[in-house]
Amino acid sequence: MRTVADLIAAGASRLPVDNPRREARLLLARVLGRDPDRLYLRPDELVSAGEEELFFKLISERGALRRPLQYILGTAEFMSLEFEVGPGVMVPRPETEILVERALEVIGGRAVSILDVGTGSGAIAVSLLVYAPRARAMATDLSPRALGIAARNAARHGVADRVEFRCGDLLEPVRGQSFDLVAANLPYIPTGDLAGLEPEVREHEPRLALDGGPDGLDLYRKLIPGVPAALAEGGALLVEISPGQARDVADMMLQAGLVGLEVLSDYSGRDRVVLGRRRVKSASGERD
Ligand SMILES: C[S@@+](CC[C@H](N)C(=O)[O-])C[C@H]1O[C@@H](n2cnc3c(N)ncnc32)[C@H](O)[C@@H]1O
Known part of the structure; x- marks a missing residue:
């Protein structure tokens, strides 16, 4: 022995x-x-x-x-919370905490409605609900398997009664509804870069969570034009990006009519999150 x-x-x-x-x-x-x-x-x-x-x-x-350590252990830490993860769901990354922290500042403790598009393990929606106890959320994903794990993570952290999970493409499952905050960490890796990723990611994490099309921006190009209709006046959209995509994503937000744009850096100083807001309409016209 x-x-x-x-x-x-x-x-x-x-x-x-x-x-x-x-x-x-x-x-x-x-x-x-x-x-x-x-x-x-x-x-x-x-x-x-x-x-x-x-x-x-x-x-x-x-x-x-080269199975990811988190898949073997069955858990990953995100926002100081333990999330169930496993094959079929992306392991939440520390960079995504930048998006959650900024979203929590925007929420400021208010009783807001949140939409998390492409929720995966539920990392964004569940951690927002844990740290914003008056908020409610909807979360969508194309993967039923991911949604099953996300629902267990909501239960694990005691927020299941404040979140609803729906399966479908981007905003399709919440058509006609509007939210105070929309968060999205969608696949943004260019297809041609997938082969060069670490084996843990390339061979084990779901391609559906990684592949963003030829320039990585297919999903954001499809999502962003529909976001203003899904946002309440003054509501905010926060999306995670790959460094180098900030300008294109900011342009998409401007094209969609969003204002008050911000680009946030990660801990290595690289562009990681873009934020835009829907205008507030006043009786006398539109203002930012
Ligand atoms: C990069 S992962 C992020 C997961 C999670 N939000 C996080 O931050 O850890 C992207 C997620 O988007 C989902 N997804 C991909 N295409 C989608 C689509 N068209 N509509 C909804 N979800 C989609 C994937 O299944 C995956 O769970």
Whole structure:
């Protein structure tokens, strides 16, 4: 039998990832049913042969097959909340927290209505509802599988009674309704760039969540013209983009008649979110 410390070192040596010891520790903690932060308290503890076998099976899924760690663990952290994830749903990314944080500023604690287009795991809608307890949301996706996971994430975080999930294309499932805030993190990777992505993304995450067409902007080109009709006066649209797409997406928003545009950067200083607002109409005419 081998010890916890031995197994972490041996597992880490087989992982071609950025932080192999951390990932090996998380996988061993999962096998042993322990808190990963407490594994090192007893580094000489012996691990049973069965547990060792299961640990190396997970190490090879991660190292040889390059399955995303979050799919193996079944969870991902987003906005300090734990979300269920798995095959068929995109792992929420830290960059998307920029969109959620700005949306929370826009909401400012008000009892607003939110639409999350392409909700995936529900990361955006559910975290907005957790941190904006008076808000309500609708969330759409083309993938029934993603919507099933999103619904479980809503229940997990106690917001299921304030969100409705609908399957369909972009705004189609909410036709005729309007919202105070529309958020969208739609596929924006150019088709030609997909082959160059990390194997975790390229081979395991759903193409439906990644492929944005020839220049990555097909989905936004289709979504944005319809957004003003889905926004209440003064309502805001926030979309996540790939750096380099800000100008095109801002132009689409201006073409659609949105005003008050903002481009927000991520933690690496790269354009990541574009915001636009629907004008407020006054009795004397239109003003911004
Ligand atoms: C980049 S993922 C983002 C998921 C989630 N919003 C997040 O931030 O983690 C894009 C999502 O849009 C969904 N999607 C793709 N095309 C769509 C469409 N035409 N209508 C609705 N959802 C779509 C995908 O299934 C996927 O869940």
